[in-house]
Structure formats: structure tokens, C-alpha cells
Amino acid sequence: MVVCHWRNNGGWTMPCSGLSGVQVVGGCLDVPTTETLRLIARTSRLASAAPPADLDAIKRHAELASAIHADILDCLSARAGEDEEGIAARSFLLAAHLYFLTSIHRSSLDHSSVVWTTQQLVNLLALAKANHYRQGWATWPYFILGLHVTKPQHRQRVSKRFRWLEATLSVGNLSTLKTCLEKLWRARDRGDDISWQECADKHAKLTAV
Numbered sequence: 001m002v003v004c005h006w007r008n009n010g011g012w013t014m015p016c017s018g019l020s021g022v023q024v025v026g027g028c029l030d031v032p033t034t035e036t037l038r039l040i041a042r043t044s045r046l047a048s049a050a051p052p053a054d055l056d057a058i059k060r061h062a063e064l065a066s067a068i069h070a071d072i073l074d075c076l077s078a079r080a081g082e083d084e085e086g087i088a089a090r091s092f093l094l095a096a097h098l099y100f101l102t103s104i105h106r107s108s109l110d111h112s113s114v115v116w117t118t119q120q121l122v123n124l125l126a127l128a129k130a131n132h133y134r135q136g137w138a139t140w141p142y143f144i145l146g147l148h149v150t151k152p153q154h155r156q157r158v159s160k161r162f163r164w165l166e167a168t169l170s171v172g173n174l175s176t177l178k179t180c181l182e183k184l185w186r187a188r189d190r191g192d193d194i195s196w197q198e199c200a201d202k203h204a205k206l207t208a209v
Contacts, residue, residue: 036092042068047103065104084133094121095144118148146181
């Protein structure tokens with residue numbers, strides 16, 4: 001299982017993890033990897049940092065963002081296996097990339113990088129389902145995916161998977177995550193100018209297990 005808590009100041013954190021990202025607290029798979037956890041933690045710290053107020057701070061922010069993005073892309077470039085561990089590891093990397101693009105780059109949902117990463121994650125999770133993998137590890141990738149999908153069929157797939165995970169894992173707070181996503185989708189359909197960060201802030205103690 002992977003536990004994630006949303007912070008009101010803009011990032012994910014896990015108490016007693018030593019990383020301000022996510023922490024593996026159990027489960028049979030060694031995912032996400034330590035490197036992926038560090039990438040999520042670095043992104044989370046930068047996303048929640050105070051906006052740069054002078055030229056030197058702007059330069060430092062840009063350099064940090066560039067380094068994190070390069071490391072995420074390097075990890076994504078590595079060949080991953082199609083066994084459950086390989087799919088799970090790549091799912092976390094793709095979710096981390098989405099998180100970076102919209103939290104640090106502030107990319108829109110129709111930006112080409114966001115569209116590509118979203119589709120890759122949709123395809124990968126579909127492969128996990130087709131291979132009948134249990135996907136107890138998939139809550140955080142599915143939640144991040146749900147924050148970025150725009151097509152009705154993709155939203156339906158995410159909702160259905162959350163219902164399945166909730167029934168399978170018997171973790172009641174999964175319904176909170178699903179409710180948050182559905183509220184966000186309805187707001188976007190109404191044309192409300194709301195970010196997923198704002199939606200998550202309204203559910204300040206979100207937990208994904």
C-alpha cells in the first residue's frame with residue numbers, strides 16, 4: 001500500500017517518512033522505487049515553496065525545476081518490464097510526471113505533454129487490468145490520473161476502478177478520493193475555473209492507500 005496525504009500548501013506528504021512525498025508502508029511489491037519517491041518528494045517541496053521574489057530566487061527555482069524534470073524523463077526513458085512490478089513502477093513515474101507538469105510547469109490539461117502522459121498512464125493501467133493484476137498499489141496513480149483526464153470514458157474508467165479498489169481493499173477513504181474527483185469533473189464541466197490543487201485543498205486530509 002502507498003499512503004499519500006495532501007498538504008494545504010500545495011504538495012503531498014507522509015508523516016514519519018523522511019520524504020515529503022509518499023511512503024510505501026506495506027504490500028508485496030517494491031514500488032514505487034526509492035528514486036521515484038525522491039522525485040515525488042522533490043516535486044512536492046518545490047510545488048509548496050514560496051513563490052520566488054527576486055531574480056536569484058527565480059533562477060534557482062528554474063534550475064531546480066529543470067533538474068527534476070530531466071530526472072523524471074530519464075527514468076521514463078528506461079525500459080520497464082510488463083510484469084506487475086514493472087507496470088506499477090512505470091505507473092508511479094507517469095503519475096509523478098503529471099504531478100510535475102501541472103504543479104511546477106502549470107501546464108494546462110490540453111498541453112501536449114500532459115495529453116501524452118495521461119494517455120500513457122491510461123494504457124498502462126488498462127494493461128494491468130487486462131493481465132488481472134490486483135493493483136493494490138494503484139490508488140495514487142489512479143487519483144493523479146483522475147485529476148488530469150478530460151474524456152468521459154477515461155473518467156468512467158477511473159471511477160469504476162476506485163469502486164473496485166474500495167470493494168477489494170475495504171478502505172473506506174477511497175470513496176473520499178472518488179468524491180473529490182467527481183466534484184472536480186462536475187466543476188470543470190460547468191466551466192468553473194478550478195484547479196485540482198484547489199479541489200484537493202477542500203479535502204485537506206485526503207489519504208490514498
